[in-house]
Amino acid sequence: MRKHLLICSAMMLGLPVFAADPVKDGELDRVKLVQKVRPAVASIFMKDFSGDPRGRIAGGGSGVIIDAEGYCLTNYHVVAAEAMTGVRPTFAVGLPNGTLYDAVTVGCDRTGDVALIKLFPKTPGEKFPFNELGDSGTLQAGHWTMIMGNAQLLSTDFTPSVSFGLVSGTGRYSDFGFAEHTDAIQYDTTANQGNSGGPIFNMKGQVIGLVYGGAPGKRGAFNTGIGYGLPINTAKNFLMHMRAGIFCDHATLGATVNTQISEDSDLARLMVNQVLEDSDAFRRGLSEGDELLSFAGRDIRNLNQYKSALGIYPKEWRLPLTYKRVNDKKETLVRLMSYSPPVMKNPAGPGGQPAAPKTKGFGEGMKYFEEKKGFANYYYNRLARDRVLETQKRLADYSNLVGDWVWTGTYDREGRGGDFLAKIEEIKDPTDPKSTKTQTSLQLGLTDYKLEPLKDGLTVADLTEPPYTGGLMMALYQYRRLLTLGAKGAEGEKCSHAGMEPVYIMPLDGLKPKKLEDIRLMCEVIRFEHASVESKWYFYRSDLNPQLKGAAPFPEGTLIAGEVYVDRQSDPCELYFADFKDVGGKLLPHRMEARNGDKRYAIFNLKVHQMK
Amino acid sequence: MLQKTVFRFVPALLFVGMVPSAFATDPYDKVAVSANEKLVKLFGAGGYRGAESYGTGIIVSPQGHILTAAAPFLDGRELRLHLPDGRKYQFKVKLIEKEFDAAILEIVQAKKELIPLELPFFDVAESVKNAKAEPGTWVMAMSNMYKVAERDEMMSVQRAMVTSVGKLSARRGQFEIPFHGDVLYLDTVTNNPGAAGGAVINRKGELLGMIGKEFRNNQTDTWVNYAMPLSTKAEVILKTGKKTFTLAEFVELAVQDKWVKSERPPDSDLKEPRVFTGITFVPKVVERTPPYVEEVEPGSPAYKAGLKPDDLVIYLDGEPVYSTDIFKDLLRRYQPGDKVQIEIRRGDNLTAMTLELAPLPKR
Numbered sequence: 001m002r003k004h005l006l007i008c009s010a011m012m013l014g015l016p017v018f019a020a021d022p023v024k025d026g027e028l029d030r031v032k033l034v035q036k037v038r039p040a041v042a043s044i045f046m047k048d049f050s051g052d053p054r055g056r057i058a059g060g061g062s063g064v065i066i067d068a069e070g071y072c073l074t075n076y077h078v079v080a081a082e083a084m085t086g087v088r089p090t091f092a093v094g095l096p097n098g099t100l101y102d103a104v105t106v107g108c109d110r111t112g113d114v115a116l117i118k119l120f121p122k123t124p125g126e127k128f129p130f131n132e133l134g135d136s137g138t139l140q141a142g143h144w145t146m147i148m149g150n151a152q153l154l155s156t157d158f159t160p161s162v163s164f165g166l167v168s169g170t171g172r173y174s175d176f177g178f179a180e181h182t183d184a185i186q187y188d189t190t191a192n193q194g195n196s197g198g199p200i201f202n203m204k205g206q207v208i209g210l211v212y213g214g215a216p217g218k219r220g221a222f223n224t225g226i227g228y229g230l231p232i233n234t235a236k237n238f239l240m241h242m243r244a245g246i247f248c249d250h251a252t253l254g255a256t257v258n259t260q261i262s263e264d265s266d267l268a269r270l271m272v273n274q275v276l277e278d279s280d281a282f283r284r285g286l287s288e289g290d291e292l293l294s295f296a297g298r299d300i301r302n303l304n305q306y307k308s309a310l311g312i313y314p315k316e317w318r319l320p321l322t323y324k325r326v327n328d329k330k331e332t333l334v335r336l337m338s339y340s341p342p343v344m345k346n347p348a349g350p351g352g353q354p355a356a357p358k359t360k361g362f363g364e365g366m367k368y369f370e371e372k373k374g375f376a377n378y379y380y381n382r383l384a385r386d387r388v389l390e391t392q393k394r395l396a397d398y399s400n401l402v403g404d405w406v407w408t409g410t411y412d413r414e415g416r417g418g419d420f421l422a423k424i425e426e427i428k429d430p431t432d433p434k435s436t437k438t439q440t441s442l443q444l445g446l447t448d449y450k451l452e453p454l455k456d457g458l459t460v461a462d463l464t465e466p467p468y469t470g471g472l473m474m475a476l477y478q479y480r481r482l483l484t485l486g487a488k489g490a491e492g493e494k495c496s497h498a499g500m501e502p503v504y505i506m507p508l509d510g511l512k513p514k515k516l517e518d519i520r521l522m523c524e525v526i527r528f529e530h531a532s533v534e535s536k537w538y539f540y541r542s543d544l545n546p547q548l549k550g551a552a553p554f555p556e557g558t559l560i561a562g563e564v565y566v567d568r569q570s571d572p573c574e575l576y577f578a579d580f581k582d583v584g585g586k587l588l589p590h591r592m593e594a595r596n597g598d599k600r601y602a603i604f605n606l607k608v609h610q611m612k
Numbered sequence: 613m614l615q616k617t618v619f620r621f622v623p624a625l626l627f628v629g630m631v632p633s634a635f636a637t638d639p640y641d642k643v644a645v646s647a648n649e650k651l652v653k654l655f656g657a658g659g660y661r662g663a664e665s666y667g668t669g670i671i672v673s674p675q676g677h678i679l680t681a682a683a684p685f686l687d688g689r690e691l692r693l694h695l696p697d698g699r700k701y702q703f704k705v706k707l708i709e710k711e712f713d714a715a716i717l718e719i720v721q722a723k724k725e726l727i728p729l730e731l732p733f734f735d736v737a738e739s740v741k742n743a744k745a746e747p748g749t750w751v752m753a754m755s756n757m758y759k760v761a762e763r764d765e766m767m768s769v770q771r772a773m774v775t776s777v778g779k780l781s782a783r784r785g786q787f788e789i790p791f792h793g794d795v796l797y798l799d800t801v802t803n804n805p806g807a808a809g810g811a812v813i814n815r816k817g818e819l820l821g822m823i824g825k826e827f828r829n830n831q832t833d834t835w836v837n838y839a840m841p842l843s844t845k846a847e848v849i850l851k852t853g854k855k856t857f858t859l860a861e862f863v864e865l866a867v868q869d870k871w872v873k874s875e876r877p878p879d880s881d882l883k884e885p886r887v888f889t890g891i892t893f894v895p896k897v898v899e900r901t902p903p904y905v906e907e908v909e910p911g912s913p914a915y916k917a918g919l920k921p922d923d924l925v926i927y928l929d930g931e932p933v934y935s936t937d938i939f940k941d942l943l944r945r946y947q948p949g950d951k952v953q954i955e956i957r958r959g960d961n962l963t964a965m966t967l968e969l970a971p972l973p974k975r
Contacts, residue, residue: 141648141769142640142752166640166752168768172760186760188770188800225770225801225837226758268698268763301698302763 029203033146034162037205039129040065041160041198042072043094043150044103044117049360062149062160062198063093063117064207068127070101070119071243073210073235074197076108079115087247087376089361089369093119094158095129104365107242108376111180111250111339112311113212114235115197115376116242120364131199134206136170136231139185143167147189147211149198160198165189173304173311174228180250182311185209185229200229208232234312240524240544241314241499245380248499251315251336253295254279255286259302268302272323278569280335281321284598291324297517315339316536317501320516332598333504333516375496384497388524388539389486391557396586398483403612405480411444413602418445420604424480440473442466444602453477454531463533463566470573470596475564478535479575482528483559494529501525503538503561505553505576506593510600521545521553523560535564535572554580555587571597583609640752643817644769649732651767651811652678653694653756654703654717656685668755668767668810669693669717670822671733676701676719677867679736680809681825682708686715693719695731698764707866711846711874712859713791713825716866734811734819740842740860743818745796749774753802753839755810755823767810772800772837780838781830789827793844793859796821798837803827812839822859830947848874885943887950887969890914891925893936900935905956917965919956926962927955948972 041064048058061078065071072093079087091103101119108115119128144166151161169186185200191211200209209229241248254276259268270292275282292300295309296319313319315338322331361369372378393399404425411420421443426436442449449466451473452458464471487495502520506513513519522544526537538561540554554560558580563572573596577589588609594601654667665685669678678693680686686705693703702720709715719729745751751774754767761767776797780789796812803826810823821841829836842860850872857865865871890912894904903925908914925933929952933939946952948971955964 140641140645141766142642142644144640166769166771168770169760169766171765174760186768188768225804226760226768268700302765304762304765 030146030164033201033203033205034148037131037146037199037201038096038148038160040131041096041148042074042119043153043155043158043160044072044074044078044197045092045094045100045153046088047090047092047362049362055362057092057153060150060153060194061196062194062211064199064210065095065119065128065130066133066207067130070103070121070128071106072103072117072119073199073207074115074117075210075212075230076110076113076115078197079105079108079117080110084110087115089377090363090365091117092363093117094155095119096159097129098158100158102363102365104361104368104377106377106380107238107245107248109235109238109242109248109250109314112230112234112238112248113181114210114230114238114242116239118365118368118380131201132206133232133236134202134204134208136185136208136233139167139170139202139208139231141167141169144203145185145187145189145208146201146203147187147191147195147198148201149191149195149211151192151194153194155194161195163190168226170231171305171308172228173307180307180311181212181228181230183231183234183308184212185231187227187229188225189227191227210235231312237312237317238314238499242376243380244384244497244499245375245377246497246499247374247376249315250311250339251313251317252339253286253310253321253334254281254337257292257303257306270300270302270306276337279337280571283571284321284332284334285330286321286323286332286334287325289325293322293324293329295319295321310336314499314501316498318504319502331516381497384524385487385495385526388497388526388557392483392539392559393486395555395558396483396588398480398586398611399486401611402484404610405612406610407604407606407608409605409607411602411604413444414600417602420444422476422604424477438477440477442473442476449473451477453533460567460570464570464573468596468599469594469601470571471564471566472573472594472601474533474566475535475562475573475575475594478528478530478533478564479562481530482526482535482537490528490530494527496527498525498527498536500544501536501538503576505560505578506595506600508603521560533564533566534568535562537562558587640769640771640815643813643815644752644754645766647752647754647811647813647817648766649696650734651696651754651756653759653761653767654678654680654685654809655692655694656688657690664759664805666756666759666806667808668757668806668823670809670811670819671731672716672736672863673867674730674733676703676721676729676731677706678703678717678719679822679863680715680717681822682710682713682715683808683825686717691717693717694763696764696766700763707871707873709848709862709866709871709873710790711848712793712840712862713789714822714840714859714862716863716871736819736842736860736863739819740858743814743816743820743842745774745777745812745814745820745841747774747776749814749820751796751798751812751814751820753798753800753807753810753812753823755802755804755807757802757804757807757810759806770800770802772798772802772812775799777841780824780827780836789825791824791840791846793846794841795824795838795844796841798839800837801835802837802839803835848872851875885940885946886972887943887946887948888912888972889943889967889969891919893939896936901937903933903936903939913967913970917954917967919954919965919967920958923956923958925954925956927953929953 044063045057045060047055049055063072063074087105092100093103094100103117103119106116106118147163148160165188168188172184172186174181195211198211199207202208209231212228238248256273257270260271272290275286298309300306300309318333318335321334368379370378407422411417423441427439429435440451481489503523504519523538528535540558540560542552562575565572576593579591580587590606592604650671652669654669656665667683669680672679691703703717706716706718753770774796780795807823808825812821821839823839827836844859845856847854847856890909891914892907894906905923908919928942950969952967
């Protein structure tokens with residue numbers, strides 16, 4: 001009985017009775033963690049065929065497998081072809097199980113220095129071990145990290161090296177020339193050549209970053225006590241793009257800024273210098289002398305923070321920007337512009353040097369590699385595009401409905417409204433009964449609008465009819481074209497998967513949402529071009545929206561929004577679809593919102609769909 | 613009864629099992645964040661080759677006194693600092709004490725600001741009493757190395773272990789370290805460009821010492837990673853005689869305006885090399901006389917290495933030698949006993965040889 005008392009009192013005091021050695025326990029924890037995550041740490045090797053037709057190992061790097069299918073993250077500079085231009089098509093990748101797998105480059109983000117490759121199983125149906133991606137947004141200086149990888153290419157038996165250390169800083173910015181490290185993780189954990197692209201783990205065994213490399217300084221890149229890593233949240237923003245085989249591009253706001261010390265405080269302010277006239281920021285009203293306050297939910301007070309806040313997003317994403325003009329605080333959604341530094345737009349290099357010689361591919365991966373401009377591997381783009389369009393077809397198959405389409409119902413435009421009728425039809429040419437022409441018409445109450453979308457010589461004013469819609473009739477025509485013909489509806493393979501982008505579903509009551517982040521849905525994007533009009537179509541996917549915790553607002557793969565650009569210099573016509581109901585085996589939207597710029601044009605309540 | 617015992621053991625075991633592991637992998641983030649509040653980023657203008665124009669400082673008084681290393685950029689103009697909250701201030705050097713190779717800085721507030729600063733600070737007197745470091749102590753080093761942070765961005769944090777406590781035997785270029793007290797040797801690359809003046813703290817966040825300037829070890833020629841503990845001592849020459857102070861005492865007295873600067877003799881004239889090679893070059897006739905060997909003194913380091921008259925010296929330790937003057941300049945970096953590599957051209961061949969430098973013969 002006395003013994004029990006002793007134990008109880010020890011518990012209350014919180015003293016470890018059996019004096020387990022904390023250092024030993026910590027060590028045991030680490031050993032277990034290493035064993036848990038190690039199977040999915042990859043050693044990547046390149047092959048050189050110049051001297052030996054069988055190929056010799058010519059350098060390598062590290063990576064981490066992120067799903068059972070064998071998709072693996074690494075650095076762009078690991079997969080880059082010579083002169084940091086395109087990509088090497090194929091690799092040999094060793095896993096700690098001792099097997100050397102064939103792999104192919106899937107997608108990449110050069111500016112962010114990240115790439116996605118895919119390993120091919122040795123036997124059909126073989127599942128790969130993988131590691132979970134963590135949240136690098138919660139990282140703080142002082143947290144423990146573990147780095148694993150093919151340090152100095154020592155992993156000849158494919159067992160990675162392990163090192164252990166601290167996060168030294170977060171949100172770091174450093175420009176390395178070919179790559180720009182924005183929002184980077186800084187660590188004191190040892191990383192060497194060959195560790196590039198390898199995972200940085202937190203102590204839960206989640207991947208929170210990828211190794212970039214050391215800080216080149218006067219002591220060289222080795223042993224400087226400072227290393228930089230890509231935060232995994234940035235890679236997540238580009239992951240869908242990379243899965244779709246895209247050669248990704250980063251973004252700019254389209255404005256130049258500088259820091260200024262204000263009169264009334266010693267804190268710096270970030271002032272807008274100049275705004276490019278073809279930028280969305282310009283159209284949203286940003287102008288010289290405005291003070292930037294926050295971007296995408298992050299405060300920005302200095303240039304480092306500004307570059308880090310912007311540098312983690314792909315081009316064309318729409319994100320909230322808060323700025324101050326005199327004493328007014330304004331918030332608006334801004335579409336980001338393409339970043340590509342000029343030197344990279346010309347792969348031949350300055351001075352007209354010839355482009356780097358093509359690197360020879362090998363193995364299983366070559367069956368799944370297709371070159372195309374703008375893509376790292378077009379094979380995976382077609383795969384992703386067709387998957388999205390197939391899913392849509394399962395929800396509502398329009399492929400036989402290539403005849404006339406009619407929608408009727410009511411519309412509501414700032415409190416006014418009435419009945420509407422929208423029609424897309426083929427009209428017989430009265431002069432030549434054999435030929436027909438396509439016509440879109442829209443009746444809003446007593447007003448009639450008509451557009452022949454394929455007619456030559458249409459002006460921007462014609463195309464954007466009705467006024468203040470950005471081209472609603474063209475948008476409806478393109479919508480029908482995509483739904484009925486799919487990828488074949490675009491001329492010259494100009495229908496591609498465009499990765500992942502946010503869509504903001506504005507509240508039905510027309511009021512401004514409290515936070516734009518709260519109404520944001522992540523969607524897969526299909527880019528479509530027909531009759532020289534570009535459009536983007538947004539498909540809902542629940543796994544891209546973990547914030548909803550399983551509460552799906554739309555069925556998986558539903559087409560929920562579109563943006564149609566009759567002219568790249570002006571705001572697109574935006575369509576948002578909602579209130580989906582089953583009509584004769586098809587899931588059809590019964591409400592559509594049309595927007596242009598940052599304003600709502602009208603809400604349409606669709607009562608009757610007639611599709612032939 | 614037996615069963616009862618078992619049941620009571622189970623929660624006890626679970627509890628015990630959890631505590632130590634939580635302790636061993638306890639994150640450093642909270643301690644780092646609070647220490648960061650007491651550190652500043654220092655910036656100067658210009659700076660000369662090999663020396664950075666930025667550094668780190670430790671706030672040691674609420675009014676804005678700052679302890680840092682006596683870095684060369686402090687001699688310059690346009691001295692300014694960034695506080696942890698992002699505010700920018702000018703500062704001036706209150707005093708530099710060569711015996712500690714340390715400086716005390718003062719924040720200069722604009723005249724309109726009548727409200728005195730009340731900054732979070734490290735209480736040096738308190739820290740030196742409580743916080744001790746010995747070999748095996750886990751520490752954190754915090755600094756703005758490589759100028760990676762600005763404004764309200766956080767200092768870089770590194771974890772390190774004190775590997776030993778001892779004297780420094782190091783130099784930078786031709787300069788010997790002027791400080792002769794004990795330092796904490798660390799096992800992590802802490803003494804990077806801009807790190808000097810940063811803080812070394814323990815896991816409780818107490819200040820243990822200040823990260824020193826970049827120096828190379830005399831014996832191994834590698835960069836030394838070390839910090840000056842608050843308890844380290846230096847002998848100061850006063851008019852009244854010699855007196856020993858700790859770094860903590862120096863900080864306290866300096867902040868209170870009570871420090872009397874040491875009467876240290878000025879650094880010896882370092883214009884001439886202190887080492888002997890035994891090479892006599894051809895007479896300097898033009899500004900850039902090529903370093904052709906005219907004569908080699910028998911028994912000298914050059915003689916032992918095999919240098920001969922008419923050899924042309926191309927490189928000294930990898931640095932190109934364009935003239936006899938440059939050779940002389942480069943030689944000033946070395947001390948007797950250092951080994952240098954010389955590359956020469958003899959006829960059409962390039963040859964490398966190693967010289968062990970000797971002390972200057974007394975004449």
